[in-house]
Amino acid sequence: MPKEFEFEKSIIELEARISELQVISESGKVDLSREIQAITEKVEALKIEVYGSLEPWQIAQVARHINRPSTLDLIKIICGDEFVELHGDRLFGDDSAIVSGLGRMGNHKVMIIGHQKGHDTEENIYRNFGMPHPEGYRKALRMMRTAERFGLPIVIFIDTPGAFPGIGAEERGQSDAIARNLAEMSDIGVPILCFVTGEGGSGGALAIGIGDRVFMFEFSVYSVISAEGCAAILWNDPSKAKEAANALKLRASNLLEAGIIDGILPEPLGGSHRNHQRAAEEIVKQIEAHLPILKKMTREELIENRYKKFRSMGRFSCEEELENA
Amino acid sequence: MPKEFEFEKSIIELEARISELQVISESGKVDLSREIQAITEKVEALKIEVYGSLEPWQIAQVARHINRPSTLDLIKIICGDEFVELHGDRLFGDDSAIVSGLGRMGNHKVMIIGHQKGHDTEENIYRNFGMPHPEGYRKALRMMRTAERFGLPIVIFIDTPGAFPGIGAEERGQSDAIARNLAEMSDIGVPILCFVTGEGGSGGALAIGIGDRVFMFEFSVYSVISAEGCAAILWNDPSKAKEAANALKLRASNLLEAGIIDGILPEPLGGSHRNHQRAAEEIVKQIEAHLPILKKMTREELIENRYKKFRSMGRFSCEEELENA
Amino acid sequence: MGWFDKLTRPRRDVPSDLWKKCTRCGEVLLIKDLAKNLYLCSKCDQHLRMPLWDRIALLSDDNSFVEVNREIRSVDPLKFVDSKSYGERLKESIAKTDVNEAVTTGRASIEGQPFMLGVMNFEFMGGSMGSVVGEKLTRILEVGADEKLPVIIVSASGGARMQEGIYSLMQMAKTSAAIKKLNRASVPYISIMTDPTTGGVSASFASLGDVNIAEPGALIGFAGPRVIEQTIRQKLPEGFQRAEFLLEHGMIDCVVHRRVLKSTLARILRYLNA
Amino acid sequence: MGWFDKLTRPRRDVPSDLWKKCTRCGEVLLIKDLAKNLYLCSKCDQHLRMPLWDRIALLSDDNSFVEVNREIRSVDPLKFVDSKSYGERLKESIAKTDVNEAVTTGRASIEGQPFMLGVMNFEFMGGSMGSVVGEKLTRILEVGADEKLPVIIVSASGGARMQEGIYSLMQMAKTSAAIKKLNRASVPYISIMTDPTTGGVSASFASLGDVNIAEPGALIGFAGPRVIEQTIRQKLPEGFQRAEFLLEHGMIDCVVHRRVLKSTLARILRYLNA
Numbered sequence A, B: 001m002p003k004e005f006e007f008e009k010s011i012i013e014l015e016a017r018i019s020e021l022q023v024i025s026e027s028g029k030v031d032l033s034r035e036i037q038a039i040t041e042k043v044e045a046l047k048i049e050v051y052g053s054l055e056p057w058q059i060a061q062v063a064r065h066i067n068r069p070s071t072l073d074l075i076k077i078i079c080g081d082e083f084v085e086l087h088g089d090r091l092f093g094d095d096s097a098i099v100s101g102l103g104r105m106g107n108h109k110v111m112i113i114g115h116q117k118g119h120d121t122e123e124n125i126y127r128n129f130g131m132p133h134p135e136g137y138r139k140a141l142r143m144m145r146t147a148e149r150f151g152l153p154i155v156i157f158i159d160t161p162g163a164f165p166g167i168g169a170e171e172r173g174q175s176d177a178i179a180r181n182l183a184e185m186s187d188i189g190v191p192i193l194c195f196v197t198g199e200g201g202s203g204g205a206l207a208i209g210i211g212d213r214v215f216m217f218e219f220s221v222y223s224v225i226s227a228e229g230c231a232a233i234l235w236n237d238p239s240k241a242k243e244a245a246n247a248l249k250l251r252a253s254n255l256l257e258a259g260i261i262d263g264i265l266p267e268p269l270g271g272s273h274r275n276h277q278r279a280a281e282e283i284v285k286q287i288e289a290h291l292p293i294l295k296k297m298t299r300e301e302l303i304e305n306r307y308k309k310f311r312s313m314g315r316f317s318c319e320e321e322l323e324n325a
Numbered sequence C, D: 001m002g003w004f005d006k007l008t009r010p011r012r013d014v015p016s017d018l019w020k021k022c023t024r025c026g027e028v029l030l031i032k033d034l035a036k037n038l039y040l041c042s043k044c045d046q047h048l049r050m051p052l053w054d055r056i057a058l059l060s061d062d063n064s065f066v067e068v069n070r071e072i073r074s075v076d077p078l079k080f081v082d083s084k085s086y087g088e089r090l091k092e093s094i095a096k097t098d099v100n101e102a103v104t105t106g107r108a109s110i111e112g113q114p115f116m117l118g119v120m121n122f123e124f125m126g127g128s129m130g131s132v133v134g135e136k137l138t139r140i141l142e143v144g145a146d147e148k149l150p151v152i153i154v155s156a157s158g159g160a161r162m163q164e165g166i167y168s169l170m171q172m173a174k175t176s177a178a179i180k181k182l183n184r185a186s187v188p189y190i191s192i193m194t195d196p197t198t199g200g201v202s203a204s205f206a207s208l209g210d211v212n213i214a215e216p217g218a219l220i221g222f223a224g225p226r227v228i229e230q231t232i233r234q235k236l237p238e239g240f241q242r243a244e245f246l247l248e249h250g251m252i253d254c255v256v257h258r259r260v261l262k263s264t265l266a267r268i269l270r271y272l273n274a
């Protein structure tokens, strides 16, 4: 996972030069402020040009940028030290690829659950690159039932390449864990807000993704399969990931149009990894906008509306005449 | 585990001789019917003498006789081929030390759950000597929730030395599994009938023992700790098991008197291992007697009554004056 | 409730190929013999894939099956094109299988007990789940909840239908929620997993039965064996992700031989049905 | 509700022995220093067993603790005699600990939030659970449910009190059912497991917290390590059944240092309390 992408190389290069010039300028020997100003403007123009027209495949790369704000990053900014992390599924283990706990977001006490990736290799190995085992999903479900018991809304951050495909995961029922969450989340009597912050990877993302409101960050993706996986299967050629990313329509704007998500959270030019604070603010803004409405609903209304929301997803034709077409 | 006990050696010896004499007699050469009759009467008298005055420690041995009817034995007799065994906790594994499934007992469709021991060494190793792991208790709980969903009464057979004390069992939360069952069984909205058929070994027995009615077979035991374990701890001498068995008051009659159980099911002289059919009949008799009453109760009545039943167990003093005694 | 029709699909003609090799022992088996033998290998008893209408005939009382929602068909919401367009693939699958989609649903009875039946068809784009599979299954689950009719779904699927992108993923949510609804109505749902049941189907409705039944030897799992081998870079153990493995790991209630599948289902429904 | 009294037990006198050895590093620690340092080893930070009244002082606001049900005392229903009679053992324990039983219960507040507190006392017959422990805990759990007061129970126990035979076993059922009642009332219950929490206490109320907290290094498990070693005939791995092991295996929510235990509890209650 690179810290910078091919398509932003010239921007990062220029930004580095600006920094250097600034040092010289500030040392007082030569005043370069006008030159710096000029280059900065050019970089900004370049950013708009580059980031404003990212291809789906490029967005999929931004979505998994190693410095993208992780669940714990966002929690740290929003909840500070008042967050209490809660661990364990009470069945088998504590999955470090999913974190959860109690915190305050804006004016609301909430249960927070999210995939957790690392910002370096060591941390990523510890977090299994954000790919949960069944115990992660079961921990998430336990937390949701706890939240429900105490009337706490649930805030979920989605950022995973997918559920882990491994021997232990299969032995302990990855399918059961995901399926169970899908069914049980349709039955949770408190508001659920989901935010796709980075990678919304297939069933492993959806397994904590049944929300009353689902939002995506501008440069996040949400897909039934990774572009690489899709290319490998359908094109029989993993290098066709760009084509697959295009075909899968995995961008936030595609999903909004398809009626799958409820809104898109803007990101700074280049992506949220350049400004965690801003990402946190956008999240709090949505929480403040939506929780007061959802909190007024009864348990039954929440469950019924959530059912209808997901019930309506899908496109098909019902016309009998097509039969004989 | 012996197939016969010291205290019944002479009985078994004589019974063997009777069989031999019968073969000779029936071959037609000599008529021994009068002699056989006479010896038989003496054996019967001896049985009454021996089995009628068994010590608690002897009863504890009868309770774990290797030929005692196991859960699957009783199911086979009562349900025949109509039993459908259901497996698995949907979390980790299928524990062969607990069996469960759907069957008909008397006039009632029921969910059946029970500890399962083997009748020989190989089978006992496979069944872990009837000592469940957490997945066994979780399977049991899953079956209870299934039964509740479909309004099926639950029939439970208890026969275990205890929950298994091992590394995997601890890792996967033996304590959690037992505790969870105790709590959840107090919240199951269908009738629960429990039968201690052999060994009621501590928390491992109680974990499937929260019934609206709890019955014990005449020569079964139910105890907070095995006599051997108690002797090892309190007497610091495992050979004092006899004394411990006396002190623990673990016989059915003790428990009936203490208000812990609701009835005692009679056994033939010598114990149920001599007549599985009879044991099955006694069970069906209780099911037919109690289920019609319990089935008339609402979910709330069942849960409230069950709570009161176990709430009342315990002996203590509340008098303030004792303070200064 | 006007969305089902009373037509039962006719039995398909015998496929053009006349023989099949057993996937386990390699025995060459004549299709016409296989059809008479429930698609069990006559040599090693391997449960080979059973064609759709044979499966429906196996599990429902004679002439009791009445298809519903046959008219629901896939569209191509993403205008998806890989080496071929999704539209073409659909046309080919319809032509090949003579059904409109990877699941066929209907009303039927089993030993006299009415129920709703959904049977997936692996021949139709690998039994992949797109919007239509999700919708048709959700509808029978909803009928089940409304009319207190038990639901049985026979799975055979490689997972999600990638060509429908995010819509196919959301069918996992939709069907699972419909099952929860059925649960709340205390109506039995039995899941039958046949070879193969993987991916998004395994990780949604197929795993959520009040009773989960698998056919002997069926491959069942979330991730495909190849994906796992590539990820962990080691060979998978013998029997991994087979029905018996899942039984051992507590994920299914029982492995049932095809010859007694109907009678077992009927018996279970007699217990669970109020 | 007339069964609690308003007396707070006075702080016990300093025990006669003046020093203690750290159970981990072996450092010799003066009791009077330990008492000032929350019974943490000054050298290795090991959490040593904390005396009852220190524990109550640690977890409740100043002077807020009001004991209830102090008058409930054990009887000897089985007339149990081993090397000594149960009656004698009780008398000795009462004399030694200056409390009537292995659990002390009361009303208290934590950072201003009222709650019900139960604290077990390992010095009283190894913190074993007999009828009185079960009854006193059930009563505070019932008050919690009735009055919507959160309940916190601090466990320290070797398990069941064998001298009460089957009655002691049934306390597991009784307390667990009372917790389920609290759950249904949506009242928070926090379990704090201290060294040691094993046997019937571990396998009942101690494991059932909405939030389970353990103190660092505490031994927690169903079966005792010696029993396990005898059964499986192998040595147990380092750290087995310690708090951190349970955290790793998903059984507890967090391991909390004694210095921040009160503030953590108060914070959790602020979240969970309506």
Ligand SMILES: [Zn+2]
Pocket (backbone or CB within 6 Å): C022, C023, C024, C025, C026, C027, C041, C042, C043, C044, C045, C046
């Ligand atoms: Zn074959």
Ligand SMILES: [Zn+2]
Pocket (backbone or CB within 6 Å): D022, D023, D024, D025, D026, D027, D041, D042, D043, D044, D045, D046
């Ligand atoms: Zn130390």
